[in-house]
Amino acid sequence: MINVIPGEKIPTAPLNTRLPVWRIPGWLLAFVWLGRGTFRSVVLTARYWWITGPAAASWWIADQHGWPVLAGVVAGLVAGALSWWRLHPASWLRCGWYPLVGRCRRLWIYRRGWTSAMTACGLVGVHGGERWVPRLLGVRSNRWGDLVTVRLLPGQHPDDWAKAAPRLAYSFNLREARAHTTGRPDRVVLHFVRRDPLVGTVQPFPVPASPDLSHLQLGVREDGTAYRLRLTGSHVLIAGATNSGKGSVLWSLLRSLAGGIASGLVEVWAFDPKGGMELAAGAPLFARFAYDDPDSMAGVLEEAVKRMRLRAARLRGVARQHTPTVDDPLIVVVVDELAALTAYLTDRKVRDRIRESLGLLLSQGRAVGVHVIAALQDPRKDVLPFRDLFPTRIALRMTEPEQADMVLGDGARDRGAMCDLIPETSPGVGYVVLDGVREPVRVRFSYLDDGDVSDLAATYGRGAAL
Numbered sequence: 001m002i003n004v005i006p007g008e009k010i011p012t013a014p015l016n017t018r019l020p021v022w023r024i025p026g027w028l029l030a031f032v033w034l035g036r037g038t039f040r041s042v043v044l045t046a047r048y049w050w051i052t053g054p055a056a057a058s059w060w061i062a063d064q065h066g067w068p069v070l071a072g073v074v075a076g077l078v079a080g081a082l083s084w085w086r087l088h089p090a091s092w093l094r095c096g097w098y099p100l101v102g103r104c105r106r107l108w109i110y111r112r113g114w115t116s117a118m119t120a121c122g123l124v125g126v127h128g129g130e131r132w133v134p135r136l137l138g139v140r141s142n143r144w145g146d147l148v149t150v151r152l153l154p155g156q157h158p159d160d161w162a163k164a165a166p167r168l169a170y171s172f173n174l175r176e177a178r179a180h181t182t183g184r185p186d187r188v189v190l191h192f193v194r195r196d197p198l199v200g201t202v203q204p205f206p207v208p209a210s211p212d213l214s215h216l217q218l219g220v221r222e223d224g225t226a227y228r229l230r231l232t233g234s235h236v237l238i239a240g241a242t243n244s245g246k247g248s249v250l251w252s253l254l255r256s257l258a259g260g261i262a263s264g265l266v267e268v269w270a271f272d273p274k275g276g277m278e279l280a281a282g283a284p285l286f287a288r289f290a291y292d293d294p295d296s297m298a299g300v301l302e303e304a305v306k307r308m309r310l311r312a313a314r315l316r317g318v319a320r321q322h323t324p325t326v327d328d329p330l331i332v333v334v335v336d337e338l339a340a341l342t343a344y345l346t347d348r349k350v351r352d353r354i355r356e357s358l359g360l361l362l363s364q365g366r367a368v369g370v371h372v373i374a375a376l377q378d379p380r381k382d383v384l385p386f387r388d389l390f391p392t393r394i395a396l397r398m399t400e401p402e403q404a405d406m407v408l409g410d411g412a413r414d415r416g417a418m419c420d421l422i423p424e425t426s427p428g429v430g431y432v433v434l435d436g437v438r439e440p441v442r443v444r445f446s447y448l449d450d451g452d453v454s455d456l457a458a459t460y461g462r463g464a465a466l
């Protein structure tokens, strides 16, 4: 029997030639090895100049001037570093300490275990019978973690690294890591978390007198920097299981707007279908406050739609984006539990009225300064039509792995949004997608206790409850 394979055969070797046998003398081999060894030593000396440079200088000083002089120079350098740290800690940390930590961790932690970690996590490529390990390009450290830049191998995608990131973290004896894309398509940055800045409660931030609607500070990111939300031209959906801290997101947002509420530039219309439990303490901050009675909530929402339509008619042909003024303020519609209005209501007529109004506000409100901020416990299909109308989405702790994708978009969990793994002991921690950044970012929102909420209402409230 003959096997006939329909295809082109790839020759094992393009040209079969028999090479003559060369006899290489031993002295030539020794010479080549010596040359290679010298070249490698020079490369290593140059690469690790920050170790070889000071070592050579110390040796020279000790040789030329003796050990006491070397001890004096070292003491002087330590004193200089200490005074720099005392006088200007920020620049010392940025330009002195963290670069040194980054170099040491690159050498001692990442370089040492690199090949074994890459192999164990399936990131090694095989080509022509040889194994190729991705190149480690650099390590930058800060107070909270290390940013490790890596060059991708042909055929790799940043998603491969995002999936492997949790296992890489454990390979380097850390708990968390995330992979981020960079401006260059051949690189990824692995963010290894050494100390979690989100472990402790984040205190409320100072209230700006006039809120910057494109940079409202609501929390802290896992690299220790501030998380700022862009409300201009957006609606915000906050999803999370019960006790995940949805209230803290709402209150952080209301606090960041409080200066505008007091000056009349911002009007908050609050809806608390759970009977006013969550939002009642802030009633003086709200221009409208509807709770409990679905019929009255439907009425207030219809009023918001009317305002939006009048404003849209006024702005048509004049401006493409509304600018808030005291006479024509920004309207922020806050809904504490969206599904209670759109899915769980038994009165079908009222539910349809509410659905229609919300749909109109969400689809037409952004440009005319009417923004919806809604919290949601269960991001299932009942609220699906509305979910897609929220450009900004925040996913707190969830009960099911697939819920992160439902809120933040397909593939969000694979890219690092492990909402189901957020511990119950970390309320207010969640994931957000930032403008222009592919991978979700972990943040913790500031927490206002009952006293903070009452103070906020007393200081910035306008007292117009329905």
Ligand SMILES: Nc1ncnc2c1ncn2[C@@H]1O[C@H](COP(=O)(O)OP(=O)(O)OP(=O)(O)O)[C@@H](O)[C@H]1O
Pocket (backbone or CB within 6 Å): 201, 202, 240, 241, 242, 243, 244, 245, 246, 247, 248, 278, 377, 427, 428, 429, 444, 445, 446, 447
């Ligand atoms: N950002 C935060 N930092 C620290 N603790 C928080 C934070 N947010 C909430 N908590 C704590 O978690 C508890 C539950 O928070 P919260 O009521 O905001 O959750 P929720 O998601 O709104 O719950 P529910 O769905 O039941 O309304 C709070 O009483 C508070 O003790």
